[in-house]
Amino acid sequence: MRMGEGVEWGLHCCLTLAWIGDQEPIxxxxxxxxFGVPPTYLNKCLQALVRAEILRSVSGAxxxxxxxxxxxxxxxxxxxxxxxxxDAAFRCTEIRQNEGCSRDEKRRPCAIAGAMQEAExxxxxxxxxxxxADIMQKAPAAAAERTRRWYQEVRR
Amino acid sequence: MRMGEGVEWGLHCCLTLAWIGDQEPIxxxxxxxxFGVPPTYLNKCLQALVRAEILRSVSGAxxxxxxxxxxxxxxxxxxxxxxxxxDAAFRCTEIRQNEGCSRDEKRRPCAIAGAMQEAExxxxxxxxxxxxADIMQKAPAAAAERTRRWYQEVRR
DNA sequence: TGAAATGCGGATATAAATTATCTAGATTAG
DNA sequence: CTAATCTAGATAATTTATATCCGCATTTCA
Numbered sequence: 001m002r003m004g005e006g007v008e009w010g011l012h013c014c015l016t017l018a019w020i021g022d023q024e025p026i027x028x029x030x031x032x033x034x035f036g037v038p039p040t041y042l043n044k045c046l047q048a049l050v051r052a053e054i055l056r057s058v059s060g061a062x063x064x065x066x067x068x069x070x071x072x073x074x075x076x077x078x079x080x081x082x083x084x085x086x087d088a089a090f091r092c093t094e095i096r097q098n099e100g101c102s103r104d105e106k107r108r109p110c111a112i113a114g115a116m117q118e119a120e121x122x123x124x125x126x127x128x129x130x131x132x133a134d135i136m137q138k139a140p141a142a143a144a145e146r147t148r149r150w151y152q153e154v155r156r
Numbered sequence: 157m158r159m160g161e162g163v164e165w166g167l168h169c170c171l172t173l174a175w176i177g178d179q180e181p182i183x184x185x186x187x188x189x190x191f192g193v194p195p196t197y198l199n200k201c202l203q204a205l206v207r208a209e210i211l212r213s214v215s216g217a218x219x220x221x222x223x224x225x226x227x228x229x230x231x232x233x234x235x236x237x238x239x240x241x242x243d244a245a246f247r248c249t250e251i252r253q254n255e256g257c258s259r260d261e262k263r264r265p266c267a268i269a270g271a272m273q274e275a276e277x278x279x280x281x282x283x284x285x286x287x288x289a290d291i292m293q294k295a296p297a298a299a300a301e302r303t304r305r306w307y308q309e310v311r312r
Numbered sequence: 313t314g315a316a317a318t319g320c321g322g323a324t325a326t327a328a329a330t331t332a333t334c335t336a337g338a339t340t341a342g
Numbered sequence: 343c344t345a346a347t348c349t350a351g352a353t354a355a356t357t358t359a360t361a362t363c364c365g366c367a368t369t370t371c372a
Contacts, residue, residue, distance in 0.1 A: 001159045002358085003245045004330065011268045012251055027347065036254035041332050047349070060340025061346040076271055089159045089245070095168055098192035099306070102298060111294040112167045115232055119282035126275035138267040142258055150255070158329085160359065183318065197361050203320070216369020217317040 006045035006083040009037055013046065014054065014079060015139075017067045018132055019147040023155075025057070025064030030154050045083055052082030072133035077124055090116040162201040162239040165193055169202065170210065170235060171295075173223045174288055175303040179311075181213070181220030186310050201239055208238030228289035233280055246272040 013031050020026070028046060032039035046065050049055040056068040067074070092113035097106065136144070169187050176182070184202060188195035202221055205211040212224040223230070248269035253262065292300070 001157060001240050001245050002243075002247065002330095003157045005249065006331090007246065007272075008249060008251060008268070015268065025347095029347085034255060035251040037251060038332060040334080043348075044332090050348090057348060058340085059338070059346095059348045061344090062341060063339080063347045065348090076275070084157050087158075089157050090163065091158065093161060093164060095164060095191040095193060096299075099190060099302065101302060105296055105299055105302075108296060111291045112164070112171065114294075115286040115291060116163075116283075119232070119279050119286070122282040123275050123279035126278040127272075130271040130275070135267045135271060138270075140261055140264060143252075143261055146255065146257060146261075158359095162360095181318095185318085194361060196363080197359095199319075200361090206319090213319060214369080215317095215319045215367070217315095218370060219318045219368080221319090 001089055003080075004084055005037075006041075006048070007080055009035065009042055010045050010049055010079050010083045011076065013042075013065070014049070014067060014074065014132055015135060016147055017055070017065065018071045018136060019144045020151045022066065023151075024062065025066045026151070026155075027064035030064070034150065034154075048082050049079070052078065054078055054082055070133075071136055072131050074132040075128045076130040077127035080127055088117065088120050090120065092116070157245055159236075160240055161193075162197075162204070163236055165191065165198055166201050166205055166235050166239045167232065169198075169221070170205070170223060170230065170288055171291060172303055173211070173221065174227045174292060175300045176307045178222065179307075180218065181222045182307070182311075183220040186220070190306065190310075204238050205235070208234065210234055210238055226289075227292055228287050230288045231284045232286040233283035236283055244273065244276050246276065248272070 012035060016031065016034070017026065028043040029039050032042045046055060046057070050057045050065070053068055054074060055065045057063070057065050090113070092110055094110065096110055168191060172187065172190070173182065184199040185195050187202075188198045202211060202213070206213045206221070209224055210230060211221045213219070213221050246269070248266055250266065252266055
């Protein structure tokens, strides 16, 4: 079981945009170069974040992406769902149905699937409790400054 | 992000073996037929459970698999790790390194990766809290009886 | 003792998902 | 008008998951 790389990229991009603050948009190309990831594929992830209203995009020359939410209102769960989709990792395929269980049994949810779903709920709860603002506090101040210096350099 | 089907298969097989109790081993072929899954691939999952000492296997004619642990000592986490492997779903690829961060920053763990790891820890904690014995209690008694009847039929 | 049933591990094949690129069109600054 | 940029859909490449196959070791039972 493996989460797509887009989640890491999306989170780092959000953090970068948050540190730069509410200024001009930053293009996919600049973010991709900054992180050393393929630009066209990063763009797909950023588009997903736009659809989830986590980022705002600006078309045209000097266009790019800005944060669309306040960092204290943007949770890790928001980003994970936007990039990876809303489906649970464990998908019950109801193999118990093959055992020939009774109508009464079928009405009840599968206890195994229930336990797996509970665990994923705990995961989601933990992700929901982490906001971008929390991370901004935890990260060293040097990282924020470095990001701002980088922005001044590349913003043409 | 998607968990392999082997986890569901493994959990249901353990539950079946638990209900049958400490009797003769059950072959891959019988379990696969019972659940309607491909026998050779199910066998791979069962082998993984043997390596994790969750099941015990018996070679030769009338061979098969038995539970190797008491149901109250077998957690969902044990099965998930045995089948899916021990790696976390979120793999930090340290894209921040590309930003040219300082030696001091590099020494600290990435705050984003840390938050993701915490969430997975919550997931693992929840899986660890669910034992096979818990599920045996939650499931309807009819399921246990049906499983035992099936066993009597197929145990040649 | 030999034949049949079974698990084991490695090799291989197939299917599916992820990652990456490409193209054509729309939008915007200058 | 032109260059830069986002968007959406199509396609290609890569990786992972699923499934099968084979040769071998082990065990039951006739």
